[in-house]
Amino acid sequence: MDLRIQRAVVSNLRTRSRVLEIGPFVAGLDPDTTSPYLNYASPVPGAPITEADVTALIGAFRSAGRKPRFEYVCSSAPELEALLLAAGFTIEARHQYLICTPQSLTACPVPEGLRLVEPGTDPDRAAMAAAVGEAFGESWATDADVARIRRGQDRGGIALAAFTDGGECAGGGQAGPPQDRLSEVGGIGVREPFRKRGLAAAITAEVAHRMFARGLEIAWLEAGSDDSWRVYERVGFVPAGHRLYISLG
Incomplete structure (x- = not known):
């Protein structure tokens, strides 16, 4: 693996x-x-x-x-x-990565009042980028962020946004373009007012589900915290190996 x-x-x-x-x-x-x-x-x-x-x-x-x-x-x-x-070089982090297969994937319900959609317009992509950015401590989304999401979709990747019935974006996540029938899931972010309701798990599970529906065999990701680790395990991801992040100042 x-x-x-x-x-x-x-x-x-x-x-x-x-x-x-x-x-x-x-x-x-x-x-x-x-x-x-x-x-x-x-x-x-x-x-x-x-x-x-x-x-x-x-x-x-x-x-x-x-x-x-x-x-x-x-x-x-x-x-x-x-x-x-x-x-x-200085080591930034050494993380375990986790994998999920169609057999291990567990469906997670979308919280009431929210719907998951693949953004098909730049305004929707901008709303998703802004919501995920806010979840990670950023306060804006740039044209380059929107273009990056669009390019990923054009190359076969998945972008998934959570919108309220009123059109407010609560969060989102992505999967990169597939390679060798696998893809990396990343950027799962939920804004503070919508947390603790199972939305992150629902987004992660649906991104993986849509990947597998396209014929992919493996979804993989990394957990940035104990909370996200628990979310991903609930979806059906299991530890599989280690990755190194290292840089030169």
Whole structure:
């Protein structure tokens, strides 16, 4: 499973607006933001890695005006962490990732007064981006956020927003474009007034359900907190491996 997830991560990076192929690394860059969470590299599974490769990666990121950063499944490149630490990188986090299959998925009811829809217009995408941004401590959504959601949908990914009967967006979530019949679920966010009602679980379950209805075999994600971990376990996700987040200041 580790290698399958890592191969999918690398394949998705190769679909970014700007792609850098640096030795055994693939980097995906976003021209609209310098956010390190949208600009990072990952190793090609099984490719040999040297100190010179790391130096070249650092130079390429610096030239692009981006912070050198990696996200990857730990077992896919076991020698990489030591090379990065020797080059001055600092570990941000080491997380377990979880997977769900059609057999393990548990349906979760949508709270009363809310409906889940795939946004088909830019105003609805903007409302979703703003609601999810608010859930994560941001207070606005940019045109680039809207375009990013639209591009994901155009490439086969899923965006799902929760709206009240009055048209207010309560939250949302997404699944990335499929690779090797699997997809990453992410950005599950619910605004404060709509929490503690099971909405996050309902969004997560419905995103996964729609993925599986399109023929995908595995949904995977990471939990950012104990609360989200409990939500995802309720939906049917189980631990499967570890990923490393590491960057150079």
